[in-house]
Amino acid sequence: MMDYFYAAGGNLFDTSRIYGAGESEQVLGAWIESRGVRSSVNIITKCGHGGALAILPDQDFEEMVACEMVASLAALRTTHVELLLLHRDNPAVAVSRIVERLNREVEAGRAKSIGASNWSCERVDQANAYAAQHGLAGFTVVSNHLSLAAAAEPFYPRLVNVDAAGEAWHARTRIPLLSWSAAARGFFTGAYQPGMIDERDTFGQRMLQVYGSQENYARLCRAQELGVRKGASSATQVALSWLLRKPYPLIPVIGPRTLDELQACLDAAALELSPAECSWLASG
Numbered sequence: 001m002m003d004y005f006y007a008a009g010g011n012l013f014d015t016s017r018i019y020g021a022g023e024s025e026q027v028l029g030a031w032i033e034s035r036g037v038r039s040s041v042n043i044i045t046k047c048g049h050g051g052a053l054a055i056l057p058d059q060d061f062e063e064m065v066a067c068e069m070v071a072s073l074a075a076l077r078t079t080h081v082e083l084l085l086l087h088r089d090n091p092a093v094a095v096s097r098i099v100e101r102l103n104r105e106v107e108a109g110r111a112k113s114i115g116a117s118n119w120s121c122e123r124v125d126q127a128n129a130y131a132a133q134h135g136l137a138g139f140t141v142v143s144n145h146l147s148l149a150a151a152a153e154p155f156y157p158r159l160v161n162v163d164a165a166g167e168a169w170h171a172r173t174r175i176p177l178l179s180w181s182a183a184a185r186g187f188f189t190g191a192y193q194p195g196m197i198d199e200r201d202t203f204g205q206r207m208l209q210v211y212g213s214q215e216n217y218a219r220l221c222r223a224q225e226l227g228v229r230k231g232a233s234s235a236t237q238v239a240l241s242w243l244l245r246k247p248y249p250l251i252p253v254i255g256p257r258t259l260d261e262l263q264a265c266l267d268a269a270a271l272e273l274s275p276a277e278c279s280w281l282a283s284g
Contacts, residue, residue, distance in 0.1 A: 144179070
């Protein structure tokens with residue numbers, strides 16, 4: 001999968017110590033080393049998930065960053081990452097502590113830049129204001145959730161979904177949005193219909209709770225219809241192309257499980273959608 005992505009021109013990999021049962025960084029690091037491609041790829045990783053509480057820890061925050069960075073760099077078999085994101089925010093932790101500590105990673109060369117994952121725009125503004133006042137590096141990227149399928153609520157606790165105000169903030173600040181679950185966790189495959197999900201399928205049931213609105217099913221139908229008209233390979237391709245037409249910097253994060261799914265995602269970059277088509281897809 002990674003060979004295919006890289007051969008197609010892909011050079012940005014989003015990972016974390018908690019992904020893939022804790023093996024994501026090891027797999028990515030082994031692949032990069034075995035292919036000898038470290039100088040031509042960009043790595044994003046994260047710290048501060050907070051374990052079972054899924055919240056940035058207040059106590060020993062500074063030590064946590066140090067320990068997790070050592071573990072991540074060892075697993076990735078590298079001396080640095082291009083972007084270090086801080087996981088789910090905790091308002092109890094002062095932005096001054098956060099910015100000061102992450103800047104130590106930048107100054108040491110272990111992180112080329114820093115960002116925030118699942119943070120509110122207001123907290124990012126506070127952090128960046130502190131950074132500007134003290135001559136420090138601020139958050140250059142924000143990773144929250146945005147998809148053509150609108151989430152009724154956060155899929156897991158303390159995740160942040162981008163609303164209209166959030167989109168306006170990205171357009172105003174020009175801070176790029178790294179949109180995780182850009183294809184709504186597979187919603188646009190059409191596999192998550194009420195009559196298709198077994199009651200014992202907890203993930204499927206959660207998909208129905210978060211994405212199973214009549215408005216989203218209507219968007220799925222429109223994406224399928226427009227995909228047929230434009231010769232797209234799937235509704236997922238249309239949904240990703242919709243994101244790529246946003247009037248601010250946006251990088252959709254994809255998680256394909258097969259080469260066919262990966263190719264459908266890659267094809268989204270070449271699928272042109274007009275402003276009218278984008279509005280029609282999201283209507284209702």
